[in-house]
Amino acid sequence: MAPFDLRSFKGIFFDIYATLIDWESGIYPQLLKLSQKLPAGDPRRDDTPETRKTLLQMYAANEKIVEHDNPTLAYPKILESVYDRIAAALGVPDAANDADRVAFGKSIGEWPAFPDTVEAMKVLAKHYKLFVLSNVDNESFGRTLAGPLKGVHWDGIYTAEQIGSYKPNPRNYEYVVNKLKTDFGISKDETLMVAQNLDIDHASAKALGFRPAVWIARYAGNAAMGGDREELEAKGLIDLGAAYETLGEMAEAVERAFA
Known part of the structure; x- marks a missing residue:
């Protein structure tokens, strides 16, 4: 398998609540x-x-x-x-x-943003197209966008309300793949998922053939929700390309990679 290279992606889609929002x-x-x-x-x-x-x-x-x-x-x-x-x-x-x-x-x-979120997203926006894939309705995400995520740029926002189902339904992830390809010319192989949730998002990413994704190990990897890394890796259900404790750490790694 080729080494994980942050420069090889053009678009990132995020799970929002637990990854960017505390x-x-x-x-x-x-x-x-x-x-x-x-x-x-x-x-x-x-x-x-x-x-x-x-x-x-x-x-x-x-x-x-x-x-x-x-x-x-x-x-x-x-x-x-x-x-x-x-x-x-x-x-x-x-x-x-x-x-x-x-x-x-x-x-x-x-619900508050993590303290590193907004500044980290500004860094990532310099290098990638940025997308939301979230299990929320448009109005609720609008309140998050106007409040704790104010100042964060998005190239596309895809909610469960738009798609008509909730993750981990595969059609939610397929919706992102199709939108990025059709609207931005970004292939699935150029798409990176960034999420805290292991048992829904990372398990789905592996099952659906995405490249290894980035885990933001919020709460120092001891979140009450989102699944157990050791257990899921032992079962072969997840494949992490990289892990960072915060989005700020990832942003620093991206800056180094593109320097």
Whole structure:
């Protein structure tokens, strides 16, 4: 296999939430607020690393189910349904009637960017065409773009709402391949995926024949959501071209490569 060469790509598509946006920090406070409706003495009321991991893993598992079962449901409604399912699993009474559920569905535009994101994206824009492939609706991504990602340039934005399905449906990735080829003359072999999520994005990239992709190992590689690198590599399900702890690290590597 040829060595990984950052100069050999013309276009990059990104998973946004978890890669550019710190979704764990955005999601967790609201789920903690939900678990704190449990009776006094329940350990899941406490703000601990164990509670954080439990709630976020519940979120990830339920999100996959709801998106699979409702491929055309708008993302805020996906979030509301996930909230309901977590409330039911926790045994929180009357949570389904709580205004917090609706607020959770609308919260995506408030999830913060990682501190290195915006400046790193400005560096990458000097060398590549940049694209979004995200499991969100247009309106929610618009709020992210106007807020935490303000100042980031995109050459194309492809959402689940446009495509009509949620990742890991192969048609979402095929949509990007077709758009880049038709609209920009960028072949699949010249396309690089950059994502934090291993068990959805990186597993899909390998299964669908993309070149080895870049893993942004947010949370020092110990994210509550996104899959376990060792386990997935042992099963041969992912093929990483490179790994960086931050997007800023990747931007520095790109500058060196093109110097």
